[in-house]
Amino acid sequence: MDDEYELKEVRSVLDHPPLYGETEPTKASLGRRILDSFKRDPNAHVIHATGADGKSYDVEGAVANTAASPLQRKLKGRHLQMIAIGGSIGTGLFVSSGAVLASGGPASVLIAYLLIGCMLYCTVHALGEMSVAFPVAGSFAHFSTRFLDPAWGFAMGWNYALQWLVVLPLEIVAASLTIDFWHADVSAAVWVTIFWLLIVIINLCGVRGYGEAEFVFSVIKVTAVVGFIILGIILDCGGGSEGGYIGGKYWRDPGAFNHGFKGLCSVFVNAAFAFAGTELVGLAAAETANPRKTLPAAVKQVFWRITLFYVVSLTLVGLLVPYTNPHLITASTVDASASPFVIAIRNAGISGLDSVMNVVIMIAVLSVGNASVYGSSRTLAALAEQGQAPGFLAYIDRRGRPLWSILISSAVGALCYLAVSSKEEQAFQWMMAISGLSSIFTWGSICLCHIRFRRAWRVQGHHLDELAFTSQCGVVGSWIGLAFNVLVLIAQFWVGFAPVGYREDSTTDLVENFFSAYLAAPVVLVSYIPYKLWYRTPFMRARDMDLDTGRRDLDVQDLIAQERAEQAAWPTWKKVYNFFC
Incomplete structure (x- = not known):
């Protein structure tokens, strides 16, 4: 759209050049242009999505608002592909995988990540099909409003926004803690401030700034993972300076599994947390220049991310690091010294490379923090456009930035200063609880939306040939993805109610443990039920769904x-x- 506008301007100047003696209008100063860029986009018009009585909901108005959102379409194919390949590679892979290795053993890690990966592959393809057809603001949260129930869309939108809102301070603190790897004497508050400002500045540069930053971050992360895979194969075959051939000896002693089936179940949510962010590809569709061309390619990249970056790298980690390693058990889950990648390099006696890996971990953490501002701000703006959040959050400026939503996300990120308080551990435990299961609800809703969309597409007389991109997994894949999400919720309920080793540890607070593991579920219910009762929103029927707008x-x-x-x-x-x- 912007390229077409600039082309028209060039043609206008060529067709009507200024006459001799005339002067062209004086271009505004850089400062004035920057200030003007923060003004509301003149094309931004939001229709009220609630009735005059305040107790009815206008689905058609909400659909029209998200379809006409003035977000700028400046993301290119390379941005989208790197967001898909490396956008969410962060603490979930590099650091938290150490805690789950200690909890479940290498075989549990491999099985859990494979199953979650297969589920996510089906989910992302379903999301890709709907996002290519309807590249609208809000993406999957909007699809829940459009294809399921506006009340469920409200719950999913706020569930997703809260997930990313609390992830930002978590990731900033994790990034600051990586500095402790070098035993720095500088206060954590200094590093927290630097990282927070960096993330805010990147997001204030607009969607293009976010895309370029994620492109650079993802290239670094992908290079590091590929390099570790090559190094891991060499080390496992006996190429390290300390020790000889390793092979699969750690699968025999101490063993492939730890804590049996419950240990496997305890790994599932951590695996889901590691994959969180993959769905950002669908959220970015509304700001992509040509989603029909670039989004399918980005969606297909998920296959390589699952197999190469998660499954292969974690298989090698399980071969190189026994689950009884004391660093995995005693170190914090956001401490770089607990990273099995760093531990594997240290065990091999390679000096200096562990510091390089720690730098990569810090960059990966900042990348996820950057994505958290993008994900929460775009979701908040879309909720406001649908009448499901305060109206001021729908403010989008002339650079396509949801300005107030970015500022709110950044303000919540200031919770990262809890890192220097005495209540740090408790505060971040509950923030982790809010974000832990959120992705499972999001992915399950995407699968159900795709099932209902396909049903409406058929009922209203359409054929699959009319869609520019169709899910390789089809509706069957969405049913499989939905079933897997439900199974993960059941498994997490069991682990939350009766955690691993609770019989041996008399100090375990079962009530606190349950809510810290399952807090996202009450949050969703509290969001859904009152909204449903107040607005009496209808369950969307296939023949009534709007399949044209957007x-x-x-x-x-x-x-x-x-x-x-x-x-x-x-x-x-x-x-x-x-x-x-």
């Missing part, structure tokens, strides 16, 4: 048919490559 592929059916005809004539190798990439 669609960008209405006028390209001939082009889609032509592209598919060309793809049918491709050689086999190219079809296989296109399937995965």
Whole structure:
């Protein structure tokens, strides 16, 4: 859109050049242009999505608002692909994997990450299909309003916003704690301030700034993981300076599993936390120049992320580090010294490389913090556009920034200063509890939305050939993804109610442990039930769903048919490559 506008301006100047003696209008100063960029976008118009009586909900108005959101479409294909490949690689992979290795053993880690990865593969493809067809603001939270129930959309929107709001201070503190790896004497408050300012400045640069930062962060993270995989294979085969051939000896002693089936169940939520952020690809669709071309490629990259960056790297970690390693058990879950990646390098006796890995961990943590501001601000703005949040949060300036939403997200991020308080541990335990299960509810809702969308698509007389991109897993994949999400919720309920080793540890507070593990569920219910009772929102029926507003592929059916005809004539190798990439 911006490129087309600039092209029109150039043509206008060429067609009507200034006459001799005339002067062109004086260009405003840089400071004035910066100040003007914060003014409300003149194209931003929000229709009230609630009735005059305040007790009814206008679904059509909410759909129209999100479809017409003035967010700028400046993300390119390379931005979207790197967000998909490395956008959420952070503490979940590099640090928290150590705690789950100690809890469940290497086989439990491998099984849990594989199952969550398969579930997520189905989920992201379902999200990709809907986001390509409807690249609207709010993405999956909006889809819940549109295809399920406005009350459930309200609950999912706030669930997702709260998840990222509390992740920001968590990640900033984790980044500051990585400095302790070098035994720095500088106060944690100094590092917290530096990292907080850096993340806020990046997000105030607009969606293009976020995209460029994530591109650089993701390149570093991907390079580090690939390098570790190569190093891990060498070390396992006996190439380290200390010790000889390792092979699978740690799977035999101390063993492949720890705490049996319950140990496996305890790994699931941590695995989900590690994958959290993959769905940001769908949220970014509204700010992508050409989602019909770039989003399918980004969605397919999830396959490589799951197999290469998580499964392969964690398999090597399980081969190189026994789950009885004292650093895994005694160190904090946000302490870089607890990272099994760092421990593996230290055990191999490679000097200096552990510091390099710690720098990568710090960058990865900052990357997730950067994504948390983006995810929460865009979700808050979309909720406001749908009449499900205070109206001022829908303020979008001329640079396409949801300004007030970014400021609110940044203000909540200031909770990171709890790192220097005496209540640090308790505060962050409860913030972790809010974010822990949030992704499971989000992913389950995406799968259910896709099932209902496909149902409405068929009932209203449409065919799959009309969609520019369809999920490789189909509706069956969405049913599988939904079932897996429900199973993870059940497993976490059991682990929360009766945690691993609670019989041997008499100091365990079962009530506190349950709510710290399952707090997201009450938050969702408290959001959903009162909203449902107050507005009496309807469950959306397939024949009543709006399948036209916000669609960008209405006028390209001939082009889609032509592209598919060309793809049918491709050689086999190219079809296989296109399937995965």
